[in-house]
Amino acid sequence: MTCILKSSIWAALSVFLIFCSAPALAALRVVTTTQDLASLTKEIGGDEVRVDTLTRGYQDAHFIAAKPSYMFRLNRADLLIYQGMELEIGWLPLLIQGSRNPDVMVDRPGHLNASIVIEPIEIPQTLDRSMGDIHPFGNPHYLLNPINGIRVAHLIAERLSQLVPDKKSFFQKNLENFTERLKVKIMEWSRRMEFAKGLKVTTYHRTWSYLFRHFGIQYTALIEVVPGIPPTPRHLAHVVDAMRMDKTKLIIQANYYESQSAKFVAEKTGSKILSLPVSVGGVDEVKTYIGLFDYIVSNFEREMK
């Protein structure tokens, strides 16, 4: 009896120790909030990092439940990379606090707000809740401008080098390689999107501002009343009017929003609906950051050319 007890205690203890020690032996553990950031981190970190992303590209990063299982994953992280500008305001603060991981607390090297290197646009001049779910620091969907991808990649390389100084040259090499590839691609996309300059588009939410600005596309109207508030019939009528006046024939829809309103507007105005992923992983085919723009550009070409 005591023998069984003893051996079971040993078994339990060894299992416990394995769980405690196993992660410590592995590569740098990075947790990112979005799959875009995960893709950029993988490009730079290669096999020297293990990247875990909390949300998937097909999820609306504004609306994520702060599941304790996320806290559990963040608990084991050496580095947290998030998009910032209050994109994750509804859930990330809870996760950071609940993770009980001193390494990812604010102002530790393991806490990285990727937005500090980008130039924000659409910073609201007035802050008031009557304006809906506004972002006081500007539009947080900045990775939809590929040039911001380069900036953030530099930032990630810098931080990884700080945390794993031995691998600095490795990260630097990966960064140069990635930047080179992305630069070539950016020029290709600009060439291919030349036709879209001045194109007028209706969308559900102001998700696409960075992409549109990059390619010279303009908004005609937004389907939601104000950020976070679903459309009313009256508002949809205004949208239809605006689209008719502006001769807008395209509605772009992030694939996590309800599509009924877009369908209604499309029917009234005879426009096309183009459902696009907002992030890596938004559709199955898009597995990398570069792949995301390849997909978006190809879809634009197919629909509009």
Next chain:
Amino acid sequence: MKTFAIGCALTLAFFTNTAQLFADEAHEMKNRIKFLEEKLKNTHKLEDQIDLLNDRLNKIENKGDATKEKSFDTQLPSNNSAKTPQNFPGAPVSDSGSLQNVLNQFPAYNRTPQSQSFQRSTATGFSRVFNPALSVNGMYLGTYRSEGNSNTAAETKTGFKIQEIEIQATANVDNYLRSNLVATFEGGTFEVEESYVDALITRNFSIRAGKWFSNFGKHNFLHQHQFPFIDAPLVNANIFGQEALNEIGVGVNYLLPIPWYSELVFDVLEGDNTVLLNGTSNNQFAYLFHAKNLWDLNEDATLEANGSFLFGKNGAGTSNNSSYAAGGSLTLKWIPSQNARYQQIEWQSEYIHSEREAGVVQATGVKNPDQQRAGMYTYLKYQFAQNWWAQGRYDHYGFERVLGENKQYRLSGLLGYVPSEFSAIRLQYNYLDEQIRDEHQVFLQLNYTMGSHPAHNY
């Protein structure tokens, strides 16, 4: 004499030498001064140039401001723009055009400060930058009861009332502490419901001190504005009273290093709860153990299982009377990851049992029977559209009950309209069966939050 002559010669030689040296130096100085004068001239030229450049820069910046103001128009809801179509931000920028323009953007790996808008100066000492996050929550309630309308002192009675005004402040105190304050106005009385500090001691291990709603089960720690239904479950109200288990104390909290989320809580509490605890002696504390486990069933669903045990002393009769409470809960949540804004299901059940030794009758020395209470609830919350919730609850109290109390059954249905995450209008119907009488209750509640309110737990 000879020596004098030699001395003179030497001094003379020295002086002529030094004179020569001085002359050299003066020459050099002149040269230098010339050089410096020239430099100064150059500098003046440069200064003029800088002024010119500054002027130009200012002009450009002003232009930038002007464009910013223009883009402010575009912040208006598209309602307005619908009448007069205008450019939303995303106006064509030259960056899409020529190769050179695209390339020009690359070296721009610059840190740009994120917000220059808030006031940085603390010269007045009145800086608001470090103010805690403040929020005010209000709940207005209309009630209809089919019974008991002659009792004007009842806790819930037919009519309108301000159910509660809650003020909350949250901030990090310093590098180590984080603090939270919740104060409420309810029926003319002001109360500090919660005031505590949290500190992370080491990885996985944190500590809390102050006053807070204890982590007993799944309902007790909720503030009233977070209640899934307008009223608290019967079992909670009967075992801990209307005010719930809200104690002053110290607690520790440990996240176990095992492959799923598992949290252990141990609190040492004052033990003031009047229904269950409230020992007669000052050194009688209450001790709370709580375990919370959560598993991801798949990407969309989680299962949470909690167990709680509370041990303390009560003030019935002699001072050595013990009180216990034990509870368990199961919560199943389904939030489709692709559709989280529009659909959700939550099913939660909880069982609580309490036992209170009641001392002896002084005259006879006969032990009073233990007071036992037990009950449960189970509810289903279903979000069927972005702004709409339908909920149902079954409530039962009286598996065990104290002499003189009635068994209670309750059926509740709730329809919630949630226009934004900061406000909700909820209509609830209760059918309450208390053995000796039945009752119908209807509640209509407006629940809103203004200000910066911390996000709610999962």
